[in-house]
Amino acid sequence: MTINKSDRRFAVFTSGGDSPGMNAAVRAVVRTAEQRGVPMHAILEGYQGMVDGGDRIRRLTWNDVGGILQQGGTVIGSARCLAFRERAGRLRAARNLLANHIDGLIVIGGDGSLTGANVFRQEWPELLAELVERGDIDPALAKAHPHLQIVGMVGSIDNDMFGTDMTIGADTALHRIVDAIDTIVSTAASHHRTFIVEVMGRHCGYLALMGGLATGANWVLIPECPPDTDDWEEQMCDKLQSSRDAGRRHGVVVVAEGAQDRNGNPLSSSYIQKVIETRLGTDTRITILGHVQRGGAPSAFDRNLATMLGYTAVEHLLTSNPEDEPKLVGILENSVAVSNLMGCVEKTRSVAKAIAEKDYDGALRRRGSSFAEAWGHLRTLLRAMPRGSTDIRQSRRLAILHQGGPAPGMNTAVRAAARLAIDDGHTVLGIENGFDGLLSGSVHEMQWMSVHGWVGRGGAELGTSRRVPTGEKLERIAHCIEKHRIDEILMVGGWAGYMSAYNIYLARERYPQLRIPFVCLPATINNNLPGTEYAIGVDTALNSIVGNVDRIKQSAVATHRCFIVEVMGHDCGYLALVAGLATGAERVYLPEEGISLKLLQKDVERLVKEFGGGKRLGLFVRSENAEEIYTTDFIARLFEQEGGDVFDVRQSILGHTQQGGNPTPYDRTQAIRLAARAVQFLNEQAGSDNPPAATIGLNKGKVTFTSLEELPNLIHPNLQRPRNQRWLALRPIAQAMSAPQ
Numbered sequence: 217m218t219i220n221k222s223d224r225r226f227a228v229f230t231s232g233g234d235s236p237g238m239n240a241a242v243r244a245v246v247r248t249a250e251q252r253g254v255p256m257h258a259i260l261e262g263y264q265g266m267v268d269g270g271d272r273i274r275r276l277t278w279n280d281v282g283g284i285l286q287q288g289g290t291v292i293g294s295a296r297c298l299a300f301r302e303r304a305g306r307l308r309a310a311r312n313l314l315a316n317h318i319d320g321l322i323v324i325g326g327d328g329s330l331t332g333a334n335v336f337r338q339e340w341p342e343l344l345a346e347l348v349e350r351g352d353i354d355p356a357l358a359k360a361h362p363h364l365q366i367v368g369m370v371g372s373i374d375n376d377m378f379g380t381d382m383t384i385g386a387d388t389a390l391h392r393i394v395d396a397i398d399t400i401v402s403t404a405a406s407h408h409r410t411f412i413v414e415v416m417g418r419h420c421g422y423l424a425l426m427g428g429l430a431t432g433a434n435w436v437l438i439p440e441c442p443p444d445t446d447d448w449e450e451q452m453c454d455k456l457q458s459s460r461d462a463g464r465r466h467g468v469v470v471v472a473e474g475a476q477d478r479n480g481n482p483l484s485s486s487y488i489q490k491v492i493e494t495r496l497g498t499d500t501r502i503t504i505l506g507h508v509q510r511g512g513a514p515s516a517f518d519r520n521l522a523t524m525l526g527y528t529a530v531e532h533l534l535t536s537n538p539e540d541e542p543k544l545v546g547i548l549e550n551s552v553a554v555s556n557l558m559g560c561v562e563k564t565r566s567v568a569k570a571i572a573e574k575d576y577d578g579a580l581r582r583r584g585s586s587f588a589e590a591w592g593h594l595r596t597l598l599r600a601m602p603r604g605s606t607d608i609r610q611s612r613r614l615a616i617l618h619q620g621g622p623a624p625g626m627n628t629a630v631r632a633a634a635r636l637a638i639d640d641g642h643t644v645l646g647i648e649n650g651f652d653g654l655l656s657g658s659v660h661e662m663q664w665m666s667v668h669g670w671v672g673r674g675g676a677e678l679g680t681s682r683r684v685p686t687g688e689k690l691e692r693i694a695h696c697i698e699k700h701r702i703d704e705i706l707m708v709g710g711w712a713g714y715m716s717a718y719n720i721y722l723a724r725e726r727y728p729q730l731r732i733p734f735v736c737l738p739a740t741i742n743n744n745l746p747g748t749e750y751a752i753g754v755d756t757a758l759n760s761i762v763g764n765v766d767r768i769k770q771s772a773v774a775t776h777r778c779f780i781v782e783v784m785g786h787d788c789g790y791l792a793l794v795a796g797l798a799t800g801a802e803r804v805y806l807p808e809e810g811i812s813l814k815l816l817q818k819d820v821e822r823l824v825k826e827f828g829g830g831k832r833l834g835l836f837v838r839s840e841n842a843e844e845i846y847t848t849d850f851i852a853r854l855f856e857q858e859g860g861d862v863f864d865v866r867q868s869i870l871g872h873t874q875q876g877g878n879p880t881p882y883d884r885t886q887a888i889r890l891a892a893r894a895v896q897f898l899n900e901q902a903g904s905d906n907p908p909a910a911t912i913g914l915n916k917g918k919v920t921f922t923s924l925e926e927l928p929n930l931i932h933p934n935l936q937r938p939r940n941q942r943w944l945a946l947r948p949i950a951q952a953m954s955a956p957q
């Protein structure tokens with residue numbers, strides 16, 4: 217029996233608790249492997265399928281993973297398997313893998329599943345020796361597969377693993393939680409009720425923390441940060457009472473299932489209910505969200521995260537040494553990163569250990585800086601009323617306004633900035649309808665309760681304008697700034713806002729009143745702004761597109777139909793590309809690449825061939841400015857004509873639905889993060905001789921500032937987009953997912 221290296225086979229499986237996005241990962245693994253000409257097997261029902269063997273280990277091809285991207289759970293099944301915990305079970309698993317020549321595994325699961333894979337890999341040589349000795353396998357077969365190669369990715373809603381800033385499924389779970397709390401708030405407000413919402417997270421408070429932050433909860437309890445005083449029950453009740461006194465009709469307490477006090481005693485929802493009812497005498501109800509958090513269609517983020525990780529896992533298996541230590545593929549600082557798997561598992565376990573040993577500072581530190589930062593923002597924002605000025609001499613007048621198209625999350629940012637600034641003792645002025653409003657005098661002082669209910673409200677309560685001030689308007693703006701004694705400006709907006717800010721910056725020389733600190737906070741669904749990889753509103757628009765396209769796909773599949781979907785983006789193809797990736801589009805037309813007749817011909821020929829061969833659905837996404845002549849209508853007519861009787865074509869221009877809707881959890885938490893850092897920046901710059909004019913942004917997962925002076929160097933000379941767009945690196949992944957070789 218001669219066996220060569222090309223006889224190596226790989227398998228993917230899902231294990232432990234399921235999470236939304238696992239299917240997207242399996243799809244990406246199978247399709248990337250097929251693109252590379254490597255067969256990929258799936259092991260059904262996790263380790264149980266490996267122990268059972270037979271038809272539970274089977275080859276998957278391109279079409280087998282069609283139509284699963286948008287499904288929750290895992291179509292290849294997951295299980296908890298006692299047999300695999302025993303050596304005898306692992307011996308059977310090794311024999312079953314070798315029967316299929318498999319010696320490379322892609323594991324999608326939690327830390328238990330990943331640990332199991334490591335144990336298996338360590339034992340592999342001994343297991344093979346034993347199988348040879350027993351005569352179960354040919355020695356040549358054992359010799360051809362001396363190592364078991366492992367690449368893992370984390371499928372878990374808890375977001376509790378080192379080695380990845382986000383686990384597959386956590387964002388979707390947060391969507392479920394935030395939707396549920398938003399819904400509960402409306403009924404709670406009708407009856408002056410307080411709700412205690414219990415969310416998953418035995419050792420990790422991520423879901424409770426972000427869920428509480430994104431919904432404006434009154435109090436949040438998480439395992440890493442137990443209440444730090446003995447009278448916390450009284451403080452919690454005071455908060456609930458004073459928020460009621462201020463006019464809030466409802467109260468929400470979010471509790472992680474693993475919440476505890478400083479002595480390690482569990483804090484149950486029923487205990488908290490009793491405390492509130494006894495002390496405040498209010499109607500208090502408990503909602504335990506349970507498995508709702510795990511289920512349902514994955515969010516756009518989870519689909520794309522899983523796709524990127526699945527793609528990288530295969531690339532890594534194919535290019536690395538089979539003897540290498542097991543690896544974990546994750547996302548760190550907004551880039552895919554490969555780390556040592558067991559190092560990550562050990563660090564993850566050290567957090568649970570720190571909590572068990574009551575080393576809470578250590579637990580919080582290990583969770584990373586953005587977790588601690590979010591906890592800090594939450595603590596400030598959950599104040600029912602401001603502390604009042606700490607030092608009146610430091611008190612300044614901050615004006616907040618929007619400029620550019622509306623984007624979901626604008627209200628969230630304004631609420632956070634206004635409350636944090638008021639809490640710091642400043643006066644906050646809300647300017648309606650952008651700089652036009654400033655000129656017409658629509659300026660009013662905002663109070664703590666002016667922004668009540670804004671945390672999750674779509675649209676822009678302050679109003680916005682798209683007109684970029686030039687010429688004598690700049691002089692008038694200078695006078696208005698003087699008249700209203702504005703000390704600093706926070707502009708939350710898009711392209712028109714950035715251009716306005718730049719004009720004001722340039723006019724500083726002529727009008728000294730304009731020499732005040734100015735910060736631009738990126739909020740636009742187009743994601744076309746300089747100085748940031750991510751703008752507030754994009755995630756909401758993306759999820760709105762993905763939800764609509766899911767429905768469109770369902771309608772099309774019954775009729776052999778091809779859809780051309782047009783999405784917004786102006787001169788930037790970001791939304792089109794990431795929406796195409798998250799919906800499984802076979803082609804995305806981007807302004808960065810343009811459209812040629814040759815490309816259209818290639819696409820239509822492929823469609824005719826594939827629909828002729830039994831294909832039932834086609835999906836193309838076109839960015840609105842992809843090309844001037846080859847419009848969505850043109851492409852639809854061309855395809856319809858060429859499709860003849862084989863398929864028909866429909867176009868769908870999604871339009872303004874993309875700008876609407878309540879902001880997603882990610883847009884809310886990032887809006888709060890940016891607003892908080894912008895206010896802090898303005899505080900730090902107060903009194904500076906050279907007041908800064910800057911943009912705030914998210915780059916490689918961190919908050920950064922860029923001087924407005926840089927603006928011309930950062931943007932395309934004639935188009936509304938930045939020169940550097942890191943997301944373009946996603947194009948090979950989108951291509952690998954869309955067409956078999």
Ligand code: ADP
Nearest residue numbers: 232233263296297300301325326327328329332
């Ligand atoms: P999760 O992967 O979600 O953390 P579990 O901890 O339940 O879920 O692990 C899933 C499966 O992984 C277990 O049922 C078992 O088959 C396997 N497994 C977990 N830990 C080990 C281990 N130490 N040794 C062998 N197999 C393990």
